[in-house]
Every structure is written in C-alpha cells, then in structure tokens.
Amino acid sequence: MARHSNGKDNYKVAGWVIAVAIAVVVAIIALIIFLLSRGGDDVDNAADSAITSEAPAETQEDDAATERTYEEVTSEENEAEATSEAPETSETETPSEAPAAPSATASDTLILLDTSDGLAGQFEPVTGALANTARALAADGQSVALWNYSSPLNPGVTVGFRDNLGFGSGEDAANTITAFGTGGAPQSRSAVVAAVDTATDQAANTNAPVRVLLVTTGTDADMDDASFAQAYGQAAGNNVELSVVHVGPGEPDSAIEGVASSFTAVDGNDSTAVADALKAAAGA
Structure with a gap:
C-alpha cells in the first residue's frame, strides 16, 4: 500500500x-x-x-x-x-739577662819552661807537647812569649831565668822550645815572680787577661816561702793568672801551688798525659 x-x-x-x-x-x-x-x-x-x-x-x-x-x-x-x-711577641719577650762577667780566658800567654837537669830524662815528650800547645795558642789568635829558667850557668850571670821571646809568634815559640838544652838547678820561685811581673805589664798594655804557663820539675828554693808570697803578691795584677804543670818525679813546690790558678802533676814521660795537662792549663 x-x-x-x-x-x-x-x-x-x-x-x-x-x-x-x-x-x-x-x-x-x-x-x-x-x-x-x-x-x-x-x-x-x-x-x-x-x-x-x-x-x-x-x-x-x-x-x-x-x-x-x-x-x-x-x-x-x-x-x-x-x-x-x-705586640704579643714583644710584650712576652724574655727580658735580657744581665751582661755576663768578662771571660777569664787569657788573651796572651807567657810560657815559662824549666830547663834544669830535672827535665833531661823527659825532654822530648814535654817539649814536643809544649810546642804543640804554643801553636794551638797562636791558632786561637794569642800572642805567645817564651822564657826558660834553671840556675845561672855562665860566669857573671846572677839570675837563672832568660827572656827568650817577647809576646809575638806562637810558631817562633814552638820552634825555640824544642831547641833548648838542659842544665843547672830549678830556681822556680824567682823565675815565677819575674814572669808574672812581665805578664802584668802586658795585661796593662792590652787591657786583657794574660796567663803565665809554668812547666816545672820542682824547686831548688832560692826564696823562702814568706819572701816568695810577698814578692808574688806585689808582681801579680788582677788580670794575670798562673797555670802550673809539674812534670816528673821531683817534689812539687807547695808555695807555687798555693798561688796558682791551676796546678797539675803528671808523668813527664807520658806524652798523652803531658799534652792533655798542658792543653787544659793553657785553655787551648
């Protein structure tokens, strides 16, 4: 549909x-x-x-x-x-101490060697060590004088000590030491007084300490104890000291020992002992 x-x-x-x-x-x-x-x-x-x-x-x-x-x-x-x-460093700095006392070390040395008969049996070890000591003193800048003594050996000579070398070359002193001969008796006391008097003059001229280094075999007393003590006191100045090395079997001189700044007795035939004793006595 x-x-x-x-x-x-x-x-x-x-x-x-x-x-x-x-x-x-x-x-x-x-x-x-x-x-x-x-x-x-x-x-x-x-x-x-x-x-x-x-x-x-x-x-x-x-x-x-x-x-x-x-x-x-x-x-x-x-x-x-x-x-x-x-500032802290400067504030906390330790204050400087008072100046040290002047050194007692000698500026010059007068060597006084006993060349009496007492040195004859120990001549080489003693003089060899002493010559080396003189050279050591020269190396330290010291002037060295050299005397030897015994007793008068020649006619007309009245004193036993001899002023061989004035203050000067330590090498010259060393060469002269080994060239000495020996003889006579050790008139140590008069030699010490004379040497100390010369050392006092040297100290006054240089305004510095002077040492007398005595190498002795003993004493044939040419001055009694009292006379020696008086003469030594008059000769010795404040700037002079006496250092003594006694060598050999002879009797040490108690009067010299009493005025010495140092005194050592050694066997003169022991070259090492002699060398050590001389080094200490000379401050070398």
Missing part, C-alpha cells in the same frame, strides 16, 4: 547518526584537551629549560663570591693574626 501524507513534515533522526555525532564531539574535545595539555607541557618545559640554563651562571657567581669571600676573610684573618701576634 502506498503511504499517504498527513500534511506534516515529521523527520526522525536515526539513532546511529546521533551516536556518530556524539563520538565526533567527544573526539574533538579529547583532541582539544590533548593539545592544551601538550602546550602546557611545552610551556613548562621551556620554563624549566630557561631556569636550568640560568642556574649554572648563578652557581658560578655564587661560587666565585664564596671564593672571594674565603680569600678575603683568610687574608683579613692572617693580617689580624700578624698584627695581634707582633
């Missing part, structure tokens, strides 16, 4: 068309959301990149500032320490 129109335009949309339209709308909305979401991420990523790229510069500036700060602080601290330490 044919359909007859009722005079109205009634159109009915099919259900599947509606479903398709809804799907399209949903897809468009999803696409828009996706695009918006990607755009936001790009913006965020761009911002993050900008921050990341700027961060190293800021970090380097911070590091440089830190280094400058450390160096400046360190420099300031060092300057402050140097400034603060200097």
Whole structure:
C-alpha cells in the first residue's frame, strides 16, 4: 500500500547518526584537551629549560663570591693574626739577662819552661807537647812569649831565668822550645815572680787577661816561702793568672801551688798525659 501524507513534515533522526555525532564531539574535545595539555607541557618545559640554563651562571657567581669571600676573610684573618701576634711577641719577650762577667780566658800567654837537669830524662815528650800547645795558642789568635829558667850557668850571670821571646809568634815559640838544652838547678820561685811581673805589664798594655804557663820539675828554693808570697803578691795584677804543670818525679813546690790558678802533676814521660795537662792549663 502506498503511504499517504498527513500534511506534516515529521523527520526522525536515526539513532546511529546521533551516536556518530556524539563520538565526533567527544573526539574533538579529547583532541582539544590533548593539545592544551601538550602546550602546557611545552610551556613548562621551556620554563624549566630557561631556569636550568640560568642556574649554572648563578652557581658560578655564587661560587666565585664564596671564593672571594674565603680569600678575603683568610687574608683579613692572617693580617689580624700578624698584627695581634707582633705586640704579643714583644710584650712576652724574655727580658735580657744581665751582661755576663768578662771571660777569664787569657788573651796572651807567657810560657815559662824549666830547663834544669830535672827535665833531661823527659825532654822530648814535654817539649814536643809544649810546642804543640804554643801553636794551638797562636791558632786561637794569642800572642805567645817564651822564657826558660834553671840556675845561672855562665860566669857573671846572677839570675837563672832568660827572656827568650817577647809576646809575638806562637810558631817562633814552638820552634825555640824544642831547641833548648838542659842544665843547672830549678830556681822556680824567682823565675815565677819575674814572669808574672812581665805578664802584668802586658795585661796593662792590652787591657786583657794574660796567663803565665809554668812547666816545672820542682824547686831548688832560692826564696823562702814568706819572701816568695810577698814578692808574688806585689808582681801579680788582677788580670794575670798562673797555670802550673809539674812534670816528673821531683817534689812539687807547695808555695807555687798555693798561688796558682791551676796546678797539675803528671808523668813527664807520658806524652798523652803531658799534652792533655798542658792543653787544659793553657785553655787551648
């Protein structure tokens, strides 16, 4: 049968068309959301990149500032320490002690050698060691004088001591010492007084200490004890000292020992003992 129109335009949309339209709308909305979401991420990523790229510069500036700060602080601290330490050093410095007393070491030496018969049996070890002592004194810058004594050996001679060399070369004294001969008796006391008197004059001229180094075998008393003590006291000045080395078996002179600054008795044939004794007595 044919359909007859009722005079109205009634159109009915099919259900599947509606479903398709809804799907399209949903897809468009999803696409828009996706695009918006990607755009936001790009913006965020761009911002993050900008921050990341700027961060190293800021970090380097911070590091440089830190280094400058450390160096400046360190420099300031060092300057402050140097400034603060200097006054403390001067303030805490130990006060200087009082000047030391003048040294008793002699500036010059007068060697007085006993060349009496008593030295004959020990001549070489004693004179060899004494010559070396004279050289050592010269090496220390001292002037050395040399006397020898015994008793008068020649007609017309009234004293037993002989002024061989004045203050001067220690080498000359060393060479003369080994060239002596021996003879006579040891008139030690008068020789000591005369030598000490000469040493006192030398000390006055140089304003420095002088030592008389006596090498003796004993004494054939030419002065009694009282006379010797008096004569020695008058001859000896404050800047003169007497150092004595007694060699050999003879009896030491107690009166000379009593006025000596040092007194040592040794075996004259023991060259080592003699050398050590002379070195100590001469301060060489």
